[in-house]
Amino acid sequence: MKPAAKPKLAVWKFASCDGCQLSLLDCEDELLAVADAVQIAHFTEATRSVVAGPYDLSLVEGSITTAADAERIQEVRRISRRVVTIGACATAGGIQALRNFRDVREFTEHVYAHPEFIDTLEKSTPISAHIRVDFELHGCPVNKHQLLEVISAFLARRKPNTPPHPVCMECKRRGLVCVMVAHGTPCMGPVTHAGCGALCPAYQRGCYGCFGPKETPNTRAFSDYCGGAPLGIDPGTLARLFSTFNAAAEPFQKESNARKP
Amino acid sequence: MPTRVIQVDSLARVEGEGALFIQLSGKTVLDVKLKIFEPPRFFEAFLRGRHFTEAPDITARICGICPIAYQMSAVHAMEDACGIQICPALRALRRILYCGEWIESHSLHICLLHAPDFLGYDSAISMAKDHPDIVQRGLQLKKVGNEILAAIGGREVHPVNVRVGGFYRIPTRADLRPLADSLKRARDSALENVRWVAGFEFPLMESAPEFVALRHPEQYPLNEGRVVSLSGLDIPAAEFEAHFTEEHLAHSTALHCRMNGRGIYSVGPQARYNLNFAQLAPIAKEAALAAGLAPTCTNPFQSIVIRSVEVLHACDEALRLLSEYEPPPPTPPVKPRAAVGHACTEAPRGLLYHRYRIDADGIIQEARIVPPTSQNQKAIERDLWNFVAEHTDLSDADLGLRCEHAIRNYDPCISCSAHFLKLNVQRV
The missing domain is CATH 3.40.50.700 (NADH:ubiquinone oxidoreductase-like, 20kDa subunit)
Structure with missing residues (x-):
């Protein structure tokens, strides 16, 4: 045979x-x-x-x-x-x-x-x-x-195991210190799709969203938090934050437009 | 006399999309075009309005094979604009990182993309069936380059740790210690690699006589130096645009770069080697001479030997820098100012120029990027023209294959240059 x-x-x-x-x-x-x-x-x-x-x-x-x-x-x-x-x-x-x-x-x-x-x-x-x-x-x-x-x-004709949760989950699992809470660094971890293993926070910088939006991201709450005290991120910076490698992904595009000064 | 048209519609084992078109009438070459149809991505246009701190992450996305080159040219240009001097410890750390990219990118090209041409295989995967140990050695070398990128930069493709002024997180000695053992093994493999490629048969060819690369008084060039050429050009990076002109031709989405008054030139490992032989590490120099290379080498087919010598040099250099590594102090935030900044660094494929104009708030007003492959395009077309003229007796298929081989001498990165190949030979 x-x-x-x-x-x-x-x-x-x-x-x-x-x-x-x-x-x-x-x-x-x-x-x-x-x-x-x-x-x-x-x-x-x-x-x-x-x-x-x-x-x-x-x-x-x-x-x-x-x-x-x-x-x-x-x-x-x-x-x-x-x-x-x-x-x-x-x-x-x-x-x-x-x-x-x-x-x-x-x-x-x-x-x-x-x-x-x-x-x-x-x-x-x-x-x-x-x-x-x-x-x-x-x-x-x-x-x-x-x-x-x-x-x-x-x-193998099975479903790939690539969890849709946010980067924050990976970050907590690694036991990293939250750069947003501890250092006031804007970090897109809460709204970004997991997969990198929370690389940026491990390198002491904020996530810049290169894996795109997670399932059902609350981008508005995220922006409101970043825009308010104590972070005080200006709207131009917020609009740019959502407008990078996944700029045309719908949740990111909407949020970027909403924040544009 | 009938016209022959030889066409390679999609060049393989190069990064990005390109094609080749050759038109012949008997023994006369009528036209040779390296067509680059990689779709334009407009980096220089959308960089306007971005913050100066975003340039290293955004420009990295021009090329997945050499992101560090883009990050390094971007940060040095921004530091030039902002009037920042970097400390020797930071300079050393950047050199280790760049050595990692040279090892990774060169080993990919030598073992997976270029060597199959010399040994008559379609790919490294088919080559691995007959020469498993050699392909494994190449892959392991490439892996060590990637280990450096991942240890310092966080990941192999589009590392996250580089920032204007330095790094987000400065690696500790303990972070980098495991690299030393890998690099010692890699250095041995790199030496074997030089001996292996030195045994290939090289078709005879003379390249364009002019080579351009950085030169630095103390070391083989990576991040710093003056832009020099074999015929005596010697300028700082800031004067690059006064001496080099990019042209836009109909057959290519890559701009063609020409040196004013001197015409066709090439950049890359061969240019660096010819202009900086004396600065190679002793082990690399000895290996080059033992491989039969003279301190000046003008046959583009021997670029694979030079690339292998550079891998050996990069392993040795990274080891030396690691043994002396002192973590630099944490990177302070960089304050922007309204200014223009320039930088040239040596990407694996050759000189990479960046210029930015930023305003007092750090917003980019203008960006200009000249990648190595757009500088090499004319030299590649010239090589092809000469090669075809001497080999018109070959069949279309053979001629096409040999031309592809000649193109791969330059390790062209089409993704970078589309701001690059299909083969078309037309015999009239």
């Missing part, structure tokens, strides 16, 4: 920094084991060879910012059994979604001498705005252990 075929894994890139797919190559101890467990069928950053689809699992990095990419993502969906987005760009539009709130023509003219050579959409949008997505992994960048967990879960 022939052994069962290995599942086919594909990695796709749209507008992004490459950091999330690099996280897979950063699994130095596990990479060759992963390559043994699956057939790496499409992964341009790692290999020239391309195995034709369909693919069992497609990991998608990056956001949609061009008309050509808006078409390409449809093709990715068509040839993939499961689509998992990895990182803030694919899941929320990324830092490049800051254009969504400004005039993209002015942006193009500012950076490029010949704006007419540039093909770009007015908005940077997450993958879910274009196709059905089976799972979204948060983070700018994703946590490589969570990435391995998601790949393993999909291969």
Whole structure:
């Protein structure tokens, strides 16, 4: 009898920094084991060879910012059994979604001498705005252990174990001192999706929300606390706090708009 | 005479999205274009209006492979604007961190992206079936680079600890102690790596004659120094824009950079090596000479050897700095002032220039970033032009493959430059 075929894994890139797919190559101890467990069928950053689809699992990095990419993502969906987005760009539009709130023509003219050579959409949008997505992994960048967990879960046809609670839970579990209460440092831990292991508070700085909003974040209460005594954060700073790597994630976008001076 | 068009639609084993287009008529090359279609992300536009303290975290997101380079150029430019001098202990800690990124980024390129070209594999994963020990060695080297990034910066990609003026949390000696054992093993592996790549066969090619890198009187350049070139340019970072011009061409979302009056030049490991050989650690210098390199090397295909020498240097340098490590004092808050700040640092792929104009409240009014790959684009196209002209007898598939190999000599980072490759060869 022939052994069962290995599942086919594909990695796709749209507008992004490459950091999330690099996280897979950063699994130095596990990479060759992963390559043994699956057939790496499409992964341009790692290999020239391309195995034709369909693919069992497609990991998608990056956001949609061009008309050509808006078409390409449809093709990715068509040839993939499961689509998992990895990182803030694919899941929320990324830092490049800051254009969504400004005039993209002015942006193009500012950076490029010949704006007419540039093909770009007015908005940077997450993958879910274009196709059905089976799972979204948060983070700018994703946590490589969570990435391995998601790949393993999909291969085993089970739900990935990536808790949706806030960074605060991870922080308390590590026994860290709260930087907001103890030092008056604004920290987005209460409203931010867990996954990093409370990295920033462990480095004595406030969380800057790179994993995006947790489930049902109370952004208003958070801002009111930061804006009042004793922190006294000014509205401009608050608006900027919500307007970074997950600027177009709805709860963060709304709160940023509400605080804009 | 029929025209041949050779096209590589999606360049593999490079960071980001690019393509190659070659047009030939018989033995005459009509056109060579390195196309960069990485979508624009407009960093320089949306940095306006942000607070100066946000620049290191925001610009890190330009590139997941070399975030420290962006963080270092950003903090040095902001410190220049704010008139801050940093203490020697902080300077040393930043050097250890940057060594980590060089080890991680170079080892990724040497072992996973570039070596398969010389040994005839599609990827390091297929190479691992025949040479498991070598691929493992590369991965373990890369891992040590990442250990440094995680120990000092918090994580491998987009570390969180760098701030204008210093670090959020200064690592203790005990925090960094475990790195020394890893680095000692890494230094041994790095030396074996130099010997391994030195045995590859290198196609003969001469690169563009001009190299640009930082130079510092006391050390191999990382964070500081003057911008110098082989033909005698010698300027401070603040004068970069007076000597270099970026052009926007139709086939690329990356700007092409040219040195005024001197034309095509390249940056990166080869440029640094050619301009700073004397500053390499003795163990790296000896390994380079034993590998058959002269103190000046102009064959771009040998860049893999130089990159391996730099990994060895970075391991040795990080070890030396660790043995002398004294934690710097906690970083005081930095007070902004209305000013312009400039900085050049040496990203793994070469010189990275940042300029910011900030106001008295620290709000960024203007930002300018010139990444290494946009500086190398013209040199890559020139190399391709020369290579194709001498190899017109190859089949389209072979020619395309060999051209991809020539492009990977520069470890191009397309994500960075899209402000980069598919191969297209057209034979007329």
